Amino acid sequence: MAGLLRDLRAHLAWQREEGGAEVMDMERPQGPPLPARSGGAAPEAAVVPPAASAPLARRTLEAIRGELGDCQRCKLCSGRKQLVFGAGNPHARLVFVGEGPGAEEDLQGLPFVGPAGQLLTKMIGAMGLQREDVYICNVVKCRPPGNRNPEPDEIAACEPFLRAQLNSIGPEVVVALGKFAAQTLLRDATPITRLRGQWRTYQGMKLMPTFHPAYLLRNPAEKKPCWEDLKAVMAVLGKPAPKP
Numbered sequence: 566m567a568g569l570l571r572d573l574r575a576h577l578a579w580q581r582e583e584g585g586a587e588v589m590d591m592e593r594p595q596g597p598p599l600p601a602r603s604g605g606a607a608p609e610a611a612v613v614p615p616a617a618s619a620p621l622a623r624r625t626l627e628a629i630r631g632e633l634g635d636c637q638r639c640k641l642c643s644g645r646k647q648l649v650f651g652a653g654n655p656h657a658r659l660v661f662v663g664e665g666p667g668a669e670e671d672l673q674g675l676p677f678v679g680p681a682g683q684l685l686t687k688m689i690g691a692m693g694l695q696r697e698d699v700y701i702c703n704v705v706k707c708r709p710p711g712n713r714n715p716e717p718d719e720i721a722a723c724e725p726f727l728r729a730q731l732n733s734i735g736p737e738v739v740v741a742l743g744k745f746a747a748q749t750l751l752r753d754a755t756p757i758t759r760l761r762g763q764w765r766t767y768q769g770m771k772l773m774p775t776f777h778p779a780y781l782l783r784n785p786a787e788k789k790p791c792w793e794d795l796k797a798v799m800a801v802l803g804k805p806a807p808k809p
């Protein structure tokens with residue numbers, strides 16, 4: 566009963582978000598747009614996906630983190646406070662992949678703990694889950710300076726570790742948040758506006774591309790299609806969609 570109430574409260578919180586989910590109030594005034602940052606790239610612009618690499622043997626998350634070490638594989642190492650590897654359940658059925666750490670993530674060493682992260686936490690709650698149930702990580706593990714977009718060489722240096730993480734966890738579903746995650750994992754330069762909502766396969770896992778929470782913060786009307794994508798994920802995971 567307590568769990569049901571918690572799920573319902575979380576779902577209502579997501580719905581109350583400006584322009585969010587199924588209960589939409591498009592007439593409400595919206596705050597000033599947030600400055601562009603991780604996930605903030607125009608969804609139409611294409612990322613050049615890195616070249617495909619050979620399949621990796623399955624390793625534990627600890628082993629993968631150990632291999633990264635004090636990573637100096639790309640120029641992002643010079644500006645980071647700390648590397649943000651990922652967090653959550655190593656046996657999660659659902660993994661969210663974002664773009665790269667922002668300022669708050671760089672400070673805390675944890676993914677999605679800034680403003681976009683707070684929205685992601687609400688989205689996860691609306692799905693009847695908690696952050697501890699899922700695993701959250703990013704395409705690049707170090708903060709791009711000034712929250713610029715990650716560059717192709719940085720994505721290429723980090724992507725094998727993302728692949729290894731996903732291979733280690735083996736989730737049923739991967740949700741790719743925004744164009745960098747979707748285009749990198751799928752090696753498909755189709756704009757996220759067209760990728761989103763369409764089931765794809767990533768190394769035997771179901772992959773759902775959807776909008777990045779930072780983009781949703783600036784474009785609240787896009788929460789509705791994003792919620793449709795998350796409901797499709799819930800259906801695959803056998804979780805009933807909460808009633809509005």
Ligand code: URA
Nearest residue numbers: 603663664665676677
């Ligand atoms: N944006 C991302 O893509 N990842 C984070 O961890 C935080 C913001």
